[in-house]
Amino acid sequence: MSVKTTEDKTRLTTSIDSLEFDAIGADTFFRNVVNTKVHGYLMFLHDPYELPSKLSQQIDINMDHDFNIFVDPQINAIDDSLIDFEPHERNCYLDDEHKLKFFKVYTRINCEAECLTNFMISRCDCVEFFMIQNSTTRICSASEKRCFDKARNSFEDYRSSCKCLQPCDYVNYYLTIDSKKRHRTVFYKNCIRYQI
Structure with missing residues (x-):
């Protein structure tokens, strides 16, 4: 590139x-x-x-x-x-190519934070208290710690499917x-x- x-x-x-x-x-x-x-x-x-x-x-x-x-x-x-070029060919996203749900501005770190939140919701139906969230997101209770620990450990294998490329600018x-x-x-x- x-x-x-x-x-x-x-x-x-x-x-x-x-x-x-x-x-x-x-x-x-x-x-x-x-x-x-x-x-x-x-x-x-x-x-x-x-x-x-x-x-x-x-x-x-x-x-x-x-x-x-x-x-x-x-x-x-x-x-x-x-x-x-396509994003996967140039290895980056232009401003309008990858919109995020929780953030107005795309960055790779914001994309990964949002991907982790979505992953936790899909696995545990809740997020840890410090993670990004909206008014409908449920915060995990202490009794769900085993679920989010397991999900957090398995997220590393899932991270590449987030498709969080660097912005082009x-x-x-x-x-x-x-x-x-x-x-x-x-x-x-x-x-x-x-x-x-």
């Missing part, structure tokens, strides 16, 4: 176009409210039209580090000479991550200053 690629390097360089957040204090919340020790977060980078999933790029954010994350989007577009996001250990200066009344 021939794909046109456009690299559009983006650097978040000013306070206007950057995202800054401070997770200091979150460990106190989790320790006091949830009774759990938190060492960090898992950040997902994904297309804005798709669900975050284990296939999304993931970044482990340690709470004792400062991070600079640079995102380089790469736009991939189908070559015009391939448009008249899509964006890849490439990450560059720079991190360094955070040193906080702490002051106590009538005490000396020290770093931790």
Whole structure:
């Protein structure tokens, strides 16, 4: 398959176009409210039209580090000479070729999430609480755990029949991550200053 690629390097360089957040204090919340020790977060980078999933790029954010994350989007577009080919020949879908029931925008990850939901409904007549659903979808009860565990394990063999190809036009996001250990200066009344 021939794909046109456009690299559009983006650097978040000013306070206007950057995202800054401070997770200091979150460990106190989790320790006091949830009774759990938190060492960090898992950040997902994904297309804005798709669900975050284990296939999304993931970044482990340690709470004792400062991070600079640079995102380089790469736009991939189908070559015009391939448009008249069938999807299985070009190995991708054009915008109007594969509509989804639960999503307005087609992506391969959304297609697989919807396929898994439909598969679970066909096997167990319900879905797990965190799966995509509509108002008529029944949530599996704890007593149906054996059914959805078995269905989830057999889904890997079924996945290829979902026919979830990549869209012909899509964006890849490439990450560059720079991190360094955070040193906080702490002051106590009538005490000396020290770093931790």
